[in-house]
Each structure stands twice: as C-alpha cells, then as structure tokens.
Amino acid sequence: MRYLSEYRDPELARALLGRITSTATRRWVLMEVCGGQTHTIVRQGIDQILGGAVEMIHGPGCPVCVTPLEQIDRAIHLASRTDVIFTSFGDMLRVPGSETDLLKVRAEGGDVRVVYSPLDALELARRTPEKKVVFFAIGFETTAPANAMAVWRARELGVKNFSILASHVTVPPAMEAILESPDNRVEAFLAAGHVCAVMGWREYEPLAERYEVPVVVTGFEPVDLLEGILLAVRQLEEGRHQVENQYVRSVRKEGNFRAQEMMLRVFEPVDRSWRGIGTIPRSGLGLREEFSEFDAEMRFRLEAIRPSEPSECRAGEVLTGGIKPFDCPAFGNSCTPEHPLGAPMVSSEGACAAYFNYRRHQMATSSRAES
Amino acid sequence: MCLGIPGKIVEIRDDEGLTMGVVDFGGVKREVCLAYVVDEVSVGDYAIVHVGFALSIVDEAEAMRTYEILRMMSETEGIESKGIESNDQMAEPPPNPARTEAGYP
Numbered sequence A: 001m002r003y004l005s006e007y008r009d010p011e012l013a014r015a016l017l018g019r020i021t022s023t024a025t026r027r028w029v030l031m032e033v034c035g036g037q038t039h040t041i042v043r044q045g046i047d048q049i050l051g052g053a054v055e056m057i058h059g060p061g062c063p064v065c066v067t068p069l070e071q072i073d074r075a076i077h078l079a080s081r082t083d084v085i086f087t088s089f090g091d092m093l094r095v096p097g098s099e100t101d102l103l104k105v106r107a108e109g110g111d112v113r114v115v116y117s118p119l120d121a122l123e124l125a126r127r128t129p130e131k132k133v134v135f136f137a138i139g140f141e142t143t144a145p146a147n148a149m150a151v152w153r154a155r156e157l158g159v160k161n162f163s164i165l166a167s168h169v170t171v172p173p174a175m176e177a178i179l180e181s182p183d184n185r186v187e188a189f190l191a192a193g194h195v196c197a198v199m200g201w202r203e204y205e206p207l208a209e210r211y212e213v214p215v216v217v218t219g220f221e222p223v224d225l226l227e228g229i230l231l232a233v234r235q236l237e238e239g240r241h242q243v244e245n246q247y248v249r250s251v252r253k254e255g256n257f258r259a260q261e262m263m264l265r266v267f268e269p270v271d272r273s274w275r276g277i278g279t280i281p282r283s284g285l286g287l288r289e290e291f292s293e294f295d296a297e298m299r300f301r302l303e304a305i306r307p308s309e310p311s312e313c314r315a316g317e318v319l320t321g322g323i324k325p326f327d328c329p330a331f332g333n334s335c336t337p338e339h340p341l342g343a344p345m346v347s348s349e350g351a352c353a354a355y356f357n358y359r360r361h362q363m364a365t366s367s368r369a370e371s
Numbered sequence B: 001m002c003l004g005i006p007g008k009i010v011e012i013r014d015d016e017g018l019t020m021g022v023v024d025f026g027g028v029k030r031e032v033c034l035a036y037v038v039d040e041v042s043v044g045d046y047a048i049v050h051v052g053f054a055l056s057i058v059d060e061a062e063a064m065r066t067y068e069i070l071r072m073m074s075e076t077e078g079i080e081s082k083g084i085e086s087n088d089q090m091a092e093p094p095p096n097p098a099r100t101e102a103g104y105p
C-alpha cells in the first residue's frame, strides 16, 4: 500500500467532494486549526472548490506565527551574546523581531544554528562545553514532548551548559478563546491530527459539549482533509456536536501516554501571550521549578521587554480567522516572503505565506478580469 | 516546522539509555528518538516523525480499512460528483525528498 500517494488520490478526492456538496444544505463555516492543514487546503484549492458548501477559515495553528514578539526579541538578545550558541528550528530565523531578526544577527557574527531536533542542540552543548547552548523551544503539543525530553536528558547526563527559551503553546485554550470571542463564526473544527497523536482527543469533548461545536480530528493529506470536512458537515446537518476521529491510522483516543507523561514532568501550564492575539490563560507550557537551571530566562536573567509591533501587520485577525490574508493592505505590497512584516508571511505554515505562494497569480488574474 | 511525516523504521538501538533508531523517509535516512513509542515499535513499522521524535506508530490495518471504505464510496459515487475536473488539479506534493518516494508496502 503506497500510503502518501493514496491519500492524494484524485478519484477519492472527487468522490469526497461530491459527498460534501450533496450533503450540505447550506454553507457551513469550518476552521482548520493547524497551519500544515491550511497549506494543503490552499495549495490544492480545496476551499475554492468547496466554496459553495463550506467556508474554510484558517486557524492559529502556526507555532512560528504565534510566538510572541517579546520572545523573539529575547531570542535575538541571547543570540547576540558572544558566549552563546543559539539553536532553533529554521523557520524562526526570519521572523521579524522589533528591530531585527535572527538571520541578521547571524550575518553580524552571532552564532545562530539551525537544528532538526532538540536532541541535536543538546548534543552540541555536550561537544562545546566552553559555550552556553540555548535552544528556542517553540511549538504546540507535537513539539513539547521532544523539547521536554531534551531537558530531561540534559539533567540526566549532567549537561550544565544547555538551556531552553520556552515558548510553548497548547491548542485547546486557543480554540476556546476563539469560541468565546463575540465575533466568532466557527461552526465546526478540524482538529490537528498530530497534536492529537500526542494528546488524544478527550480534552476536546468538553469543548464540543459546551459550545455545541463538532470537532473532527483530521490528518494532513488532501483525502484526509476532505474526509474530515465531510464528517464535520454531516454532524452539522444532523445537529450533532461530537468529537470524531478521521485520522484513525495515527491517532488513538488516549494519545501517546509516554509523551504526555514526559511533558507533565518537565512542563506546567502557564499563561501565554500569543502574537497578534494577546494573552490566553493557561495556554502555554513553561518549565517546572525543579528544571529552572535549564530555563534560559532565569539563567540569563532576561528582563521584561516591551516590544513594538509593526502597525500595519494584521496577523491577529488572520490567525483568528477574522480576515483572509489578502484583506491585509500590506499583503504582497510591503509584506512578502522576502520582506515579511509579520510571522504568518515567514513560516511555511503561515496563512499569509500560503496565499502568497499559491494564490497570488490567480488573484492577479481575477482582478485583471474584473477591471 | 510542525509537520509530522511518516517514515519506515529500519534500525532500533539503545543510546546511553535512550531508545533511538533510524527512520527511512523514502531514501532519506534520519536519526529518530523512539522513546515515546518504545512499547510498540519494531523494525519495519511506520511511524509519524516530528522534529526527530516518533510520535505514533501508524496502524496499518486501520489505514487499510479506512482506505477500502473510501475506495468503495468512490466507486459508487464516481461520475456524478462535481468539483475537481481533472487529475491535474490535485497538485503534486511539494518537492520534499523526505516525502516524495515514501512508499508503503
């Protein structure tokens, strides 16, 4: 069985599209939470083909996009120190801080390195005891177990020159914040499959119940997404609001117990500010006190930074589904992937970058046709 | 960065008390931490890998079952469905060596 290609099978996709359009008696508003899903949807034009049956609005699930500006500024501050090797996932390097970004810091001589796994950063610390290695620990519940393991191992192996700048966020509080908002239009969610591979889906049940909103745990390939949409539309049509699992091949109801346990040992819930959205109570993960020696904020005594956000960027509205990227006046003008004003234009999961990469030509054509 | 990718586990070993292994993503091999799937992992399994960690083992029987249901639905549905007009409209996946050739047996 050729897995990935089968979940990209055009015939299956066509059949699912047919089911969705014949099931929907009105136009429903769905939000896909994860930025990886946003990219598949926009790239394949799923939202456009289904335009009559569902409106897809894009959620806040781009970890790079929601990492708050003050945390980027702190990263830049650490990366500029001569005694520090600053390590990060590649996506973070071009995210604009208040004044500069990590890529420019590197060009000016800062030791900034891209790692594939947090364990690579730990290994680097073991190899270079004369330097302090800091890892930029961002991401959702998918990434938190990996980063927790790096900290756990650092303690186990007695690595003293390793610390993390923790900026983790968690999905359910953000979904709740969206549902609580007076402007909320979301009628059903496609939950992020890989977050649920770790966490399971129990924690969505109270949300589905309280807000009477269907939640479908969904994978990332086109056929997965279409099936997720179909399950959500069926629930809406039948007046149900349950948590359903489309992504059965990788997600079990209880999730990954070992990964959850490690996260709980190392991290605890904290209030976290989301870039462009604001502070959401208990929506982040911070290091527990017993791991404070691995906390870069403590180790380097980082002060509160009051950052200045570029005024034109409307990332907050984009990330909560309030506007589509091309509704932002800066889109494609002063803000492009080469010169991003905001994080959603940088990240490979950001909605602004997805629209810029896959929709720009088409938008240019349609506006020519109109004029 | 948040993408998880399925790959085939080709090697499992112990690295100073941590279960590590090698995962083959269609020809591209990578070191992956298997500590979170240690109870269920065997060589030849497919795992969802994210930032160097296996997060779950793909349940092949389940994958097969879902696929068969979808397949049947597509056969009964087929012609009448509207929407995607030609096969070309399902764009090729992005040119990521880790994904393109990852064949499942």
Ligand code: SF4
Residues within 6 Å of the ligand: A312, A313, A314, A315, A318, A325, A328, A329, A330, A331, A332, A335, A336, A340, A341, A342, A343, A344, A345, A352
């Ligand atoms: S297009 Fe650029 S400026 Fe506008 S919201 Fe997106 S990232 Fe911000």
